[in-house]
Amino acid sequence: MDAALKHLERNHDRFLNLLLDYLKIPSISAQRKHDADSRRAAEFIRARLDEAGFETGFFEGKGLPTVHGARLVDTKKPTLVVYGHYDVQPPDPLDLWESPPFEPVIEDGEIRARGCADDKGPSLALVLAAACWGKDLPMNLRFVIEGEEESGGTVVYDYLKVHRRDLADAKAVAIADAPGIARGVPALCYGLRGxxxxxxxxxxxxxxxxxxxxxxxxxxxxxxxxxxxxxxxxxxxxxxxxxxxxxxRPIDDVERKRLSKLPFDERAFLADTGSPALVGEEGFTTWERRTARxxxxxxxxxxxxxxxxxxxxxxxxxxxxxxxxxxxxxxxxxxxxxxxxxxxxxxxxxxxxxxxxxxxxPAAYMDPETPWAKAARAALERAYGCPAALTREGGSIPVVSAFREAGLEPLLLGTYAPGEKAHSPNERYHVEDFLACIRAGIHFFGAPPA
Amino acid sequence: MDAALKHLERNHDRFLNLLLDYLKIPSISAQRKHDADSRRAAEFIRARLDEAGFETGFFEGKGLPTVHGARLVDTKKPTLVVYGHYDVQPPDPLDLWESPPFEPVIEDGEIRARGCADDKGPSLALVLAAACWGKDLPMNLRFVIEGEEESGGTVVYDYLKVHRRDLADAKAVAIADAPGIARGVPALCYGLRGxxxxxxxxxxxxxxxxxxxxxxxxxxxxxxxxxxxxxxxxxxxxxxxxxxxxxxRPIDDVERKRLSKLPFDERAFLADTGSPALVGEEGFTTWERRTARxxxxxxxxxxxxxxxxxxxxxxxxxxxxxxxxxxxxxxxxxxxxxxxxxxxxxxxxxxxxxxxxxxxxPAAYMDPETPWAKAARAALERAYGCPAALTREGGSIPVVSAFREAGLEPLLLGTYAPGEKAHSPNERYHVEDFLACIRAGIHFFGAPPA
Missing domain, CATH: 3.30.70.360 (Alpha-Beta Plaits)
Incomplete structure (x- = not known):
């Protein structure tokens, strides 16, 4: 563990520069004119997996390829799948950007560029976490990094169907494609609505x-x-x-108490909606109304x-x-x-x-007390210096259902600050969160459940 | 009176042929390509007024002219304005017509053509009624026949403003642009909703x-x-x-009783709407709901x-x-x-x-017991052989308000059978109603209120 963390410290600047290079590629999956760029992004992330000792490949389908990489160190050790995506949302409207969306800058400790938080930063962070372990990686890893998450493509679903057997050794999938609950506070999301x-x-x-x-x-x-x-x-x-x-399933008192303690900024949430007031079902909090009712x-x-x-x-x-x-x-x-x-x-x-x-x-409920969920939470806590908030979300995430259907336990990790404007102009990502996410990966890959 | 009625009898076929000629003119006011046709229709009806001894003219405005004609026999005698329109609705959809809309045919005692009932038939009938009186016309008449009723034009309103003084000798306006209440039963409509x-x-x-x-x-x-x-x-x-x-104003018991006796075919009305059922305010009949509530x-x-x-x-x-x-x-x-x-x-x-x-x-209520209204009802009764039904209608008729504002009492005469498909394909008009409307005009013009 120490060696891996030291490797991170020594490669700090190199890793950050890698992310900046990655962010320069306008891999907008919704736009055909950017298909070559998207493939460059796929090659880029595949190269990082190659460098980290993974056996890699492209799964080709109707659209942009899904990058996959496997590093199987010992068949007796547990196997984790890590999901991410290399494509980004279109940057429009361009005139609202304070700096060009594909010319990343770092200001006030924040990276500004399209795709920095969603999802190039977090997914690259986990690849680099594997790289930090070098030849001493303590568990088996399989990366699945698709290129059509932002445009509703289906290549990754075909991949999961075709390669179901290859994934049979894995029990869980880490999905680092969500915000945490507050600045510096990561989250494990255990509920999604249907x-x-x-x-x-x-x-x-x-x-x-x-x-x-x-x-x-x-x-x-x-x-x-x-x-x-x-x-x-x-x-x-x-x-x-x-x-x-x-x-x-009712929200029990234990859960209600826990949800009520989330550092949720209701005023910022209201301001974000632009509604005159937050209103909803009597007897429930805003967080419960939007995620658990x-x-x-x-x-x-x-x-x-x-x-x-x-x-x-x-x-x-x-x-x-x-x-x-x-x-x-x-x-x-x-x-x-x-x-x-x-x-x-x-x-x-x-x-x-x-x-x-x-x-x-259907709705999804992912028990946050399983060995894998506990391992993920422990890794987040060590990396961010505070416990991961247990949260639910109000929407559905199709890839979560697809992984569940493939027999994997989804671990939905919130690794960056809310309000990073994913999908909006001036998307940003705190450098600290990038480094914390690499640390979280190092801890997670280093301490698999027994 | 007898001489006028005899004149009608002798000119029966000629009058019918005049109507057929009039109906051959596609005076579709909504369509600019038919402007020349519309002007031909204006010339046609003006020529009939000329033949009947009227002093005629065109009032030109932004659009198609309003035809006006005056025959002032004696300033001591009462004066009536007669309103009508020479324009027609577009005939679309053409493929639903059983015979071409501007090639009038007579079948089973019905004329089939666009505009036969709305309003060429009734308005021509009243011009011909004046003609039947020849030089013995017992009252003063002013005709106002506009060309943009079906397309929401405003020329007639300008006419009423500009010529307000000329109309000052008249106390009432006969508007024969509505259906009666049943086959062979004419109507005087005394209420419109606002x-x-x-x-x-x-x-x-x-x-x-x-x-x-x-x-x-x-x-x-x-x-x-x-x-x-x-x-x-x-x-x-x-x-x-x-x-x-x-x-x-509530509907009083006398009126409710009268409305309840109207020969209103509720089943035919329901079938016309295509609704699953007739529903509305509790405690009121369908006729009350659609006209008086x-x-x-x-x-x-x-x-x-x-x-x-x-x-x-x-x-x-x-x-x-x-x-x-x-x-x-x-x-x-x-x-x-x-x-x-x-x-x-x-x-x-x-x-x-x-x-x-x-x-x-505002809504309009026109007392059906005034001397003018009684004279109109008496004329209708003599012409159709049964009393004119006293009715209200649910819509508003802008020209009615305009005439009221000009100080005239509107007499809204329903002279043809309901269901003549005004505004729809296969518009029709019973030859009998055309003749009855001429007779009604003869009686009305022959017996003005004292």
């Missing part, structure tokens, strides 16, 4: 009707839809759909006239697109059924409903 | 937010809008806005994602376009204020409202 989409169309007259001639004598589908949607929540902001909460959200609503001025019609139809966010224990298909039943049974008179079920994904 | 437009936008976050990361912790503007709109009506379908009904209708609603599939966002805003239909006694501006106050006071927490007031027009 999703269930439902679309409802309220149909009334066969055509748009003149609201003067007919108004008052037939049901207005937009009014009917509004009245219907108003029944989805009760006065306390709780979802009021019978059967919706079936199976949902199920929701029904209207993603879109439309019907009738949208142009300038007014058009005096009763629209023939009105539609709402809904998605439910689900917590562990809820069955997405049963939630869709419950919502559909609720809508049907609350439909106002004089209209017909059309209900379409959309995509679903 | 209008008050209000647009409400619910604003939440500064940008569309990820519904996974933020869902549950901020108010969703689409949900807030739905909950807000759901408060506009009570469970009985009555508008639940405080102050909304202020001043609204005030409403709040959503004309359009929109916010967030409208495309295919789903986009998991909390929309930053959602908008509803509302129009209220008003009954006599309601003040449109006060109604807008009441709706705005209601929306503000029912706004859910965590959102801001933006409310914009749109156009307004």
């Amino acid at each position: 999703i269930a989409a439902v679309e409802v169309t309220v149909k009334g007259p066969a055509r748009d009707l003149h609201s003067g001639t007919y108004g008052g004598s037939v049901a207005n589908p937009a009014t009917a839809l509004a009245r219907l949607l108003a029944t989805l929540h009760d006065a306390k902001g709780c979802v009021a759909v019978q059967g919706f909460h079936e199976g949902a 199920p929701t029904v959200e209207i993603n879109g609503i439309f019907g009738g006239y949208e142009g300038e001025g007014s058009k005096t019609i009763i629209p023939s139809r009105a539609t709402a697109k809904l998605t439910c966010r689900l917590v562990p224990g809820q069955d997405p298909k049963r939630v869709q059924d419950a919502v559909a039943r609720h809508l049907e049974s609350h439909a106002p008179k004089g209209v017909r409903l059309e209900i379409a079920r959309g995509h679903t994904a | 209008i008050a437009a209000v647009e409400v936008t619910v604003k939440g976050p500064a940008r569309d937010l990820h519904s996974g990361t933020y869902g549950g912790s901020v108010a969703n503007p689409a949900t807030a809008l739905a909950r807000l709109l759901a408060t506009l009506h009570d469970a009985k379908g009555c508008v639940a806005v405080q102050g909304f009904h202020e001043g609204a 005030p409403t709040v209708e959503i004309n359009g609603i929109f916010g967030g994602y409208e495309g295919e599939g789903s986009k998991t966002i909390i929309p930053s805003r959602a908008t509803a376009k509302l129009t209220c239909r008003l009954v006599p006694g309601q003040d449109p501006k006060r109604v807008q204020d009441a709706v705005a106050r209601h929306l503000e006071s029912h706004a859910p927490k965590g959102v801001r409202l933006e409310i914009a007031r749109g156009h307004t027009a």
Whole structure:
């Protein structure tokens, strides 16, 4: 361990320069004109894996390659998969950047460049952590670094299917593609919400009707839809759909207490949304509402006239697109059924409903007390000098589900400060967090669970 | 009177042929390429007025001319204005027509052509009625036949402003541009609803937010809008806005009884709408709901994602376009204020409202027992062989308000069968109704109020 940490100290500047070189490559996976750049980024990270003694390769599919590398030191020792991505978000709008997005600079201890925090910094850090161990690496490592995370590509999923057997020796996957909970405080995220989409169309007259001639004598589908949607929540902001909460695992007192102690900056969060206030289900904190409580959200609503001025019609139809966010224990298909039943049974008179079920994904709960999770937390604590916060997140991360399906325990590591503007102009990454993430890797790779 | 009616009998076929010639002119005011046709139609109807001994002219403005004609037989006798329009709706969709829209045919006693019922037939009929009286016309007549009724033009309004003085000798205006109440049953419409437009936008976050990361912790503007709109009506379908009904003249028992006896075919009305059922405010009939009760209708609603599939966002805003239909006694501006106050006071927490007031027009109530109204009803009864039904309509007719403002009592005559498909393909007009409308004109012009 000491030798590895010393290696880091001696190579400090070299590692930082490597990151700056990596950040100069505009590997924007969403843009075909940058495909050659993206491949250069793939070659770059593959070269670092080569230098660290990995057997590397490209998995090619429909799109940009997934880089893989294996270093198997002893089949009797445990094996960890490390996931990351070498592609970045488009930098637009360019005029909001204070320095060019692909000309990295270091100022006030921060690196400024597209992709520094998401995810070139953290994923390179873990490759370099392996390099620090040299020939003494105490466990087996397999890196999977894809190139289409930011553009919704599927090459990595094909890789997981095709190479499922190769990964059979591994029990866990470290995913260092998330923020921590506060400046200098890393996190292990153990919960993600699932999703269930439902679309409802309220149909009334066969055509748009003149609201003067007919108004008052037939049901207005937009009014009917509004009245219907108003029944989805009760006065306390709780979802009021019978059967919706079936199976949902409650947040127990221990967890609530822990979540309440997270150093969560609610004022900064509110400012980030731009909403007039934070509101939600009565009896829950903001963090619980956005990560650990199920929701029904209207993603879109439309019907009738949208142009300038007014058009005096009763629209023939009105539609709402809904998605439910689900917590562990809820069955997405049963939630869709419950919502559909609720809508049907609350439909106002004089209209017909059309209900379409959309995509679903279950919530994920990853026990933070397993040997692998404890090992990851211990490594983060040693590297950052404070315990890793245990958190949940409100969204779904498709690659987490894919790894779970491949039989691996996902370890979702939050290694940089929140507010680093991933996906926004002026993305930044604290140099300290880069070094801490390398240290975290050194500690993690050096102390696998027994 | 007898001589005039005899004249009609003798000229029966000639008059019908005149109408067919008139219908051959595609005077589609909405389409510039038909401007020459529209002017031909104006010349055509002007020529008929010339033949009937009128002093005629074109009032030119920004668009198609308004034809005017005066025949002043004796300044001591009463003067009536007769309004009509020579333009027609576009005939699209053409492929739904069973015979070409501008090649009129007569089948089963019906004329089939665009504009036959709306309004070339009825307005020509009244010109011909004047012609039937020849030099013995018992009252003064002023015709105003505009060319932009179907396209929302303003030339006729300019005419009414500029020639206000010329019309000062007239006390009433006959407007034969409405259907009767049933086949063979004419109508006098004495009530029109007014209008008050209000647009409400619910604003939440500064940008569309990820519904996974933020869902549950901020108010969703689409949900807030739905909950807000759901408060506009009570469970009985009555508008639940405080102050909304202020001043609204109730429908008294005498009127309700009369309206209930109208030969209104509710099944045909329902079939026309294509709605699953007729529904509305509890305690009122369909006819009352659509003509004599005030409403709040959503004309359009929109916010967030409208495309295919789903986009998991909390929309930053959602908008509803509302129009209220008003009954006599309601003040449109006060109604807008009441709706705005209601929306503000029912706004859910965590959102801001933006409310914009749109156009307004008061309802119209035209006493059906005035001497002029009685004279019109008597003429209709003699011509059609049954009493004219006294009705109200649910829409607003701008020209009615304009004539009222010019100091004239509008007499809204329903002279053809409902269901003649004005504005739709295969518009038709019963030959019998054309002749009855000429007779009605003869009777009306022959028996002015004392």
